[in-house]
């Protein structure tokens with residue numbers, strides 16, 4: 472059996488919420504049950520939205536939840552010194568250059584507003600597809616996704632082209648986009664278990680597509696698990712803008728970590744009554760779902 476390597480990938484662009492906590496606990500449980508290695512990878516590629524208090528919040532909440540990791544930063548200073556994605560921009564550019572050399576990329580100067588007005592679903596309809604020149608100032612770089620591209624991800628068919636169109640790999644702010652950064656880090660860290668919310672099925676398909684373009688076989692051999700999302704009281708997905716549902720706010724209102732463990736227990740079908748500690752949850756946890 473291969474050694475499991477997984478990661479927690481919070482971004483310091485808002486306070487962690489209950490949905491993040493459930494994702495991290497599920498990942499931790501799967502890795503610990505398998506005797507694998509867990510890495511903390513803080514996704515600060517979007518440096519325009521990174522704030523020091525959000526970075527600090529990640530460490531505070533992980534500590535509160537009792538989540539331990541084997542690789543990655545021990546705190547904010549260590550993160551900036553050794554692990555920030557801002558230190559890896561040359562690596563992301565190199566990956567981008569390789570895809571460009573292979574002829575898969577094109578520059579795009581279309582504004583978000585223009586795309587919205589012509590494509591109400593927000594999926595980019597490929598206006599600039601025929602361009603091949605170098606990007607101009609303030610232009611994004613997109614990848615050509617063949618029409619009809621469908622990927623099988625975690626037991627589901629994901630129509631990548633329909634869901635994401637020719638998605639952005641490099642942003643007009645001259646920053647790497649999430650899909651590229653996440654894939655390159657997973658490749659470099661030899662990650663073979665990725666645990667995400669169901670809202671990221673299309674992202675997983677996008678990254679499988681990119682890995683294939685790049686000629687990589689390792690990524691596709693990984694295990695991908697997409698769990699149901701924790702919904703807010705209105706039935707909608709939690710987001711970082713719902714400040715009231717942040718872990719920090721829940722704690723201020725007296726929510727204990729036990730309640731969070733029980734949310735996880737219910738999600739994986741464990742009777743929550745007997746759960747008092749994270750170890751209790753680990754003992755009853757069935758392992759990586761098949």
Ligand SMILES: [Zn+2]
Pocket residue numbers: 578579580581597598599
């Ligand atoms: Zn365009």
